[in-house]
Amino acid sequence: MAVETRNMRKFLNDPSQVVKESLAGLAAAHSDLVRYDAAAQIIVRKDAPKRGKVALISGGGSGHEPLHGGFVGMGMLDAAAPGEVFTSPVPAQMLAATKAVDGGAGVVHIVKNYTGDVLNFKLAAEDAADEGIKVTSVVIDDDVAVQDSLYTAGRRGVGATVLAEKIAGAAAENGADLTKVTDLVKRVNDRARSFGVALSSCVPPASGKVIFELPEGEIELGIGIHGEPGRRRAALGTASEVVDVMVEAVVTDLKAKRGSKVLVFVNGMGGTPLLELYLVYGEVDKKLRKAGLEPVRNLVGSYITSLEMAGASLTVLELDEELIKLWDAPVHTPALRWGV
């Protein structure tokens, strides 16, 4: 079945099967690292459960690949529960993932702050507790584009999710206990801030239509990761001008001490090539140094995406010696690999 509409040409057999077929493909490509439980629709680390190790799981809508399935493996997640495109998974998936990875030392749920994700993870955590599994949950909410107030559902969880999964995953691999691993996820969330910009919209396979129309010469500032429109629309400026907005938003909110060491995560939204992401990184690096911060680690690439959206997000994490050590620790997953 060829799938083509006026708005899209996609590699699809049947739009309703896109998530399942993609997960099966991920497992086929990385059978040394992960397995795919098709009945439960979860990706599980090949050697899970690991006796005595704290396990980490995450989940959320699909369409953000490699998040989360691509981060399952040594030194990061133990399982991922992917929902339909841009739709949170159902509690049965998180429960199945929790049971599949519990090695007796407890399971940490890393939840991005979106109403659907929060509600479904909450129900799953209650079910897991009923079955006698120790579960802690941390909600990631690093997006400074949303005012955290009574008037919103709170800040969204975006780029800090990847950094928290890597850093807390390393600690769990080293034998840290449930409290320590949970606190590390919280610490990364507390010390990280993000801001995203869209240069184009994206097309969910099920609807075949762009989520929003962007008039010529305009960009969306303050986007999340579900193709939802941003906080406001602005004229497309030079890369330097757009990065000014991103850095200003993040730095103002982070309030790090002058001279602080930071990790800079320049993330592509799916449709922006590395050619441009490195250009953006160069601008960010310069401007952060001018603002008195010292980038000592970085991650540049498309790791938490919105289908084929063009755009980028910036996440800045204030580091300390412990976080640096855990960031540098070995990781071996489909999407992140070093030190092995």
Place this chain on the structure above:
Amino acid sequence: MDAATITSWMREINVAVRAERDHLVQLDAAIGDGDHGTNMVRGFEAVVQALDADGGQPPGKLLILAGRTLVSTVGGASGPLWGSALRSGGRVLGDQPNFDGGQLVEVLAAALASVKDLGTASVGDKTMVDALEPAVETLRARLAEGVALDRALDDAASAAETGMRATIPIQARKGRASYLGERSVGHQDPGATSTALIVRALQKAVGQGS
């Protein structure tokens, strides 16, 4: 009213969300992420199948089965919210084989309470509560005035539709639309819209039975 009323209510919802699927997607694309119509169709399709496979239970148990099915098939926010709502409503009826208008009010009131509790939303936040709460209050008031059940349900469905339209000028304070701030103004809330369909479906289902 009995188990057949619940089954026909779920069937009417399925027909309605199917017919309005594209409209719900369109409303959700404007201020959310465009999956609401698809999710509701997937959920109520599964509910109808579950009831077909597992009939012969009392009405309360059917509502609990419907709620459990929604939680396990929909995802997003609407899955847990409507799933918990129907489960809470079903628990009110226990194992009894029949229920009257007064008990129907209690079922809907329990559903509303569970949505407000889980979603921490109130009227005016631009959510499904804006349609559900006026429907429950109207049904309770009309029945107390001695109005016949089918007319009272018609008024409740109209109240839900009025509440749905009232979401257009307000700024969202809960759910994904709240991220847009002022830009959510001028759009009808998709959750309130599907809620109005669900209340209207109840009126049709009860009408068929009488």
